[in-house]
Amino acid sequence: MLLSLMIFVPLLGMIVVLLLPRESEELIKRVALVFTLIPLVLAVYLYITYNQPDLEHLWKQNVPWIETFNIQYHVGIDGLSAILILLTALLGPICVLASWRNIEKGIKAYMALFLLLETGMLGFFAALDLFLFFVFFEMTLLPMYFLIGVWGGPRREYAAIKFFLYTLFGSVLMLVAIIAVYLNSGAPGDRTFDIPTLITLAGTAGHALADPVFQRWIFAGFFIGFAVKVPIFPFHTWLPDAHVEAPTAISVILAGVLLKMGTYGLVRINMDMLPEGMAYFTNGVGFVGNSLALLGFINIVYGSFCALAQTDFKKLVAYSSIGHMGFVILGLAAGNEVGVTGAILQMFNHGVISAMLFLLVGVLYDRAHHREINGFGGLGNRMPIYTGITTLAFMASLGLPGLSGFIGEAFSLLGAYERFQVLTILSTIGIVVGAAYFLWTLQRVFLGTLNPKYEDLPEINRREILTLVPLGILTIVLGIWPHFAIEMFSESVVELTTKIMGTLQASL
Amino acid sequence: MVVTLIGIILLCPLAAFAIFALFGLAKRSFPRQDLLSTAAMLVALVCSFILLREVVPDPEPHTVDWISIGKITFSMGFYLDSVTVIMLIVVTLVSSLVHIFSIGYMHGDPRYPRFFAYLSLFSFSMLFLVVSDNLLGIYIGWELVGLCSYLLIGFWFEKDSAANACKKAFLTTRVGDIGMFIGMMMLFAKFKTLSLYDGSENGIFTLVEGLSGTGDMIWLSIAGVLIFCGAVGKSAQVPLHTWLPDAMEGPTPVSALIHAATMVAAGVYLTARMFPILTPGSSLVIAYVGGITALVAATIAIVRFDIKRVLAYSTVSQLGYMMLAIGAGSYVAGLFHLTTHAFFKALLFLGSGSVIHAFHAMHAHHNDEHTNGEEHEHDDHSLVHEHGSEIPPDQDMRNMGGLRRKMPLTFITMLIATLSISGVPFIFSGFWSKDAILGGVLGRAMEWNSVHHYLLFGMALCAAGITAFYMFRLIFMTFFGEPRNQEMHDMAHESLWVMVVPLLVLAILSLPVVNKLWFNKDYIIRPDQPHVHAPQHAYVSPDTKTGDVDFGIVFFGISEAEAAEDEGGQDIGHADDAHHAAHELAHNIAMVLSIIVAGLGILLSWLFYHRRRFSAESVATKFSPVYNLFWNKYYFDEFYDGVLVALTVWKSRLFAKFDLSVVDGIVNGVATIVRQIFAAFIGFFDNRVVDGIVNRVAEVTWAAGGRIRRIQTGAIQTYLFVVLGGIVLIILIFRAL
Amino acid sequence: MNPLENIESLAYFAPEILLVIFAAAVIILDLLVKNRESEKVAYLALVGLGCSLVAILITNSILGTNESKNLFFGMIRLDGFAVFFKVLLLLATAATILFSLRSEELDVRLKGEYYALLLAVTFGMFLMASATNLLMIFIALETVSLTSYILAGFLTHSPRSSEAAFKYITYGAVASGTMLFGLSLIFGMAGTGDLATIGQQLPALLGSGEVTALGVLIAITFILAGIGYKIASVPFHMWSPDVYEGAPIPITAFLSVASKAAGFALFLRFFFSGFGNSEVMQSIDLGLLLAVVSALTMTIGNLAALPQQNVKRLLAYSSIAHGGYLLMGAVLLTNGNAAIVDKGIGAIIFYLIVYFFMNLGAFYVVVLIANEAGSEMIDGYRGLSSRAPLVAGAMAIFLFSLTGIPFLAGFFGKWVLFAAVIEGKLYWLAFVGLLNSVVSLYYYARIVKAMYFETAEDTDRLSFSKGTFALLSVFVVPTIFIGLLNIFYSLSERITLQ
């Protein structure tokens, strides 16, 4: 019940915003803020109560929706979705705050779309019905398209349509897979989209869904759908454009949450529902057996090197997040407790850290109105606080131990090493390069002599600090005591990995 | 009790930093950050001394479960044995002194508070590294000290040289760290844990004993070497040593604390910690790396003129010694040298600092000092750093000379340190530790009669001689003779008391009596190395632990024989005479030789630089190839910048291009095929070239649309023709089916 | 169930009769009222539609569920299928009349017969939806066609309109002539015009060799020309872009929805009762034929829509493409499995419901913009988001629904279709369809882009009446909610052909 409330409160907020007169901008912003804060409050409550059996009923709901196809409105949470919901709910108000000043036109439509987007994201992470899952997955498309296309940079139209077409293409394949799963889930009478049911069915020997070959194909279908979202090489080329053009807050959401939708889908569907398929692509036998890990490795190294070559601050961060998502893929490919835990941690942490990075880029852009890395220099003297926070974010992102970024990467690698020694060792290159491009950027932007152009660049203001501090604290706290996050999903992970590992043993 | 104390030790500096950070966010700064940080360090120092008596022979780690997923648990915790305490004391002691020194040295710097905050953060990280009981914890501290070193080297980041140096330091050490991390991954994959000592019998050290068979040995050796890579990076061993000299761009106290006494020694500490997992193979690698480093760095140091660089290279070379010692199994000797070196090298740096500071009166302050125009030109911000930037005048020994009258205290203290590092016998700690190492190496050489160790001993000996030479060269050029630069000389003056007091303290610490604190008999117990045995051809029983000097000899004058007895008794039981004989012999020979080479070194530099009996220049010209080799630091930097860095940058550019051309190119290929398909049934071709996936496919489909439009001529009879054509076509096709 | 004779039939024929009566009434009233008040005529027409609707519902209730009556000696059949289409067509006509009231391009003086013609065409479509005899099929088709020709050319002094009418009639006449020839062949084979009988006899005749598969193929292809031209399927689609562009916008809307729907009704009934027997279909591989036609239809429709600048024309091509999607459902009729056949019909019906709302809505916006901004070109839509935010928003919803973006009705329509097609194991067809819907995004998005991402030359806000928004919301609300409610699915499930 509460979960549904959390999902649809932003939608309600959208309606409210739409009813407000467009002139009263301050009011609109406040309303939007309130309606993004409510889910946050609920999410915190969720964090407190998610594993209390007597309160579980709060966090699940299952009502029939379209009986004809036996589609249900079935939402619920486990550790994984809970943590991502937490992330989404956290970034919501932060993005509203980040959009407070630098959205000049049509703040009303902007906030309305943003709230719709948040509903889509929350719903996606909570959905336990395959059809609902897909609907929410696509629901994020429209708002994103408009948010990039209307409020974006110079090449916004191109970026927006590119983003839209890519994701649509991926989701088309996913749709086929979904239909296939549905049709094979049983006799015409009792077909179902219910994910838990499907998972059990896929586990029962002899069932159509359990057939390894079938699972491989379905796996591929879903995988491409999610791979575009993650994005996994070679489906990644939409990401830099989208990021560069999108307004700050939208970049934050894009990197912070939307990318996670892809990886979340991989865990929820590809791993949990299709263990046979997963085993086939990660059993380490031959090229196919290593393909998933290979993609992870390519993402890591490729993303890092591309980032190294960028001179646009935002593009650099965008490519860096391609690299970091690579660790997630690698960890998931490992399929063992440590690897998957690392991957999930990395999802959350990258969400937080990349959000910070994009916010920081935005802060700089709002002041200097360009993002050319070589165009700055010596800012460390001019804006020490900004420099400090940026250094923190960079260090977290390049995986400095003691900050949250490290644990995700380290665990993904630790886990992956057990299964894919060579690829993992090669992937560590990414860590060095990661350090390289971040430090180099740090040097070019903040160190050295102050560029006279920016003699009087104003220091980061309180509102901006307010958006950054929670994320910064989270980065440090989770770096010191990751258990806060891990305890949420450790059971789910153990369950999942035992299944995967079992299937692997069987398949080998 | 122990936990509480360690907690205090860790939290004090951390709190000092946190306060700074919080005030920073509120856009102001804490009034007396310097006192705050210093106080915090002093508290930590006191606690460390209290801990001294808490040490028990075979301690339990105090751990908490940090992360636990299913069966696998990562614990975090403290492990307090004698080594830990020694490190704690060294770190807190030097750190406190440096704090005090900095109050004077950094006075007036615009970022004065931040400097102390960074120092505190560093101290915290270093202490955390030291007390951690597991590899993960060590790695965390490891990287954190790296960060602090980065921040402090780049403290005057307006200097491009500094900006480059700090980046270089971080990246170079990071390369080593990756090796370390891979090593950790290997260990984890094998043992499913990263904690070293574990009460419940599944710490790495207990598990490693279970290993057997050559396959395991090879694997373990590789793991050991990989972990050692981390140490190579941090402790600036060849080939990753190049960052340390550049690191001298940082303020001198930083050099003293981080790049002489503590952080760089962390590598040695790590290697010592991992002592039990070392195999003969990995030990030998470590020993060689250490030996080579010792020699190479020493030779480079001979020809430097920047006083700080000389010290930097000497640091590298001394660290090489320690590695050598541990590689050769002289565990205690290595740690002993670590401590003694920490003190006298810190002393040397602070001394040089006070000299530099003395020259500062005539210069404007640091941060606007080196940011003059011509340096601006070559700040092209490329990843390839330019280095060996011309020596700042206040660090150039050629501007100094005859300072001993000007700054007597500095002179005395530095002289003591120099004597100590050069290994002048009996009253200086350096002598004993170095001799312990030489003796240890020679001992193992004789005992295993292995060529390797004889060779290593040779290297160590040469290095010792050279060290004595260049250190006295420094002293002579700086303090003796006539002032070479009169005006600077006139400006020079003895430093403030805040700066002198630490010098004195360190000078006292450079006397052996102090080190008696912990290096008396079996205070440090050399851990067991389950997989290191004397080779078959050795003439001692295989399972004998070897290679340590007993400092009973040094401090209590116990006879060699007794020492041998003790040592034997320390063994599993049976000591045999050959073994003792080897060691008596080894120590005697080593002692004699080291005294000789030290004497030679000093004599030579006296002849060269004080009496001017020979001129260095003429020698330099005579052996110009060698001289150039030394002067260019064996061309390491050139190699790295020219090849590796360039390669990386090039590769990244390539990848970026790849992203634009090839990936999209592939899709364009697909698009072309798609176009062919359309063309097939539409009957036209589209030859325009566009790049970018979406607009490409769009172009293609678009063009296809255009083709269809052409059919839509607008003439009704065409339409009708299509209709009837369609009908006929359908009939024909489906007739055939 | 033996067919009723004429007098008995009249009761069930009430809806059609009412339409005819009101058509006459409209003409008479038009003579009485003055030009200024000619809205009254429209309202009378609406009343007529209302009465007819009531009559339909009554007859339906008399009929009872899953019952059917053969009227006039089996000339037409009244069943749930027919009822559904009648309601749909009725609503479409009503919408068209309302559009016409708001459309400024239509000539005021001629309103009277205009509405009469609309009623007449509706009447013809009713017959199309229920005809079960070759004769009735032909009559119905011609009634609809002749009236539509006139409506298409209704704009006097507009060359485009006249040209549209000219092309339409030439094309239509040839197509229907060809169809009639095909019908005559079928008639010759079975010796009767009754579809049911034909359906029974053909297999036997094929078996006995009196009729060759080639003959059947030729006949069917000829007939396809007639029906295909009504539903604008490749290669019989070429009239529609020109006619849609030339005709008055309300008529374009009407043609794109109503006449397409009627065409499908006829199509389904004809092939299902006439050739429902799978042997016949197998003998000429009708399934593959339809599949290919459908694939080509949607592909060509979408591709040709890409470069269009005129929104009307763009929507014309898009409606061709949608005809292609609907044909996918029709392909399933050739499937041996009865369950899948029902799924196919259900899918088509559900899609038609969805298509009704989103397409009419889109055309309504075109009407409004043509009135206010006076342009049918995409450029005329620049910066609409700021000039008329609500209308722009509605248009965006319609267009994305047409694309099939989830939680909008269009997605659910496609979903039902593709689910059925995949269940029918026509994977390649489903894949082609899905790719097409990706392509279609591109041109729909161009309009959205113009409305939202580009800025207008003149930025004065367009003003619309309350009624406009009311009517608009009639289309917007269902476009958002149809997919989310179960009733429409179950409705489409229930309607089948015996």
Added chain:
Amino acid sequence: MSLQHYLVISAILFSLGIFAVLTRKNAISILMGIELILNSCNLNFVAFSRFVTPSENIVGSEVFRLDGQIIAIFGIVLAAAEAAVFLAIILAIYREFGSIRPDKVDTLKG
């Protein structure tokens, strides 16, 4: 005369009609072509009705059913109606374009 003869004739008519429709450069002759097509169909219906449709036996005497003929009659009627509309539209075309050449009427295209 057998059924075949009629069919052949109607086929010829049909083809002529199609030919006229495709080739004539005058709207009127296109209309004539269309009429040809329709009449070929009517001929078919009548012929089939005569030769194919089974006769019924009512009170002893053989009675021919006239389905085909009826269809033909309706066909003629509709053809007439179509011709009327067509001519009207041709008038409009002539008024707008000043010509009834079908290939002149091609402003709507693409």
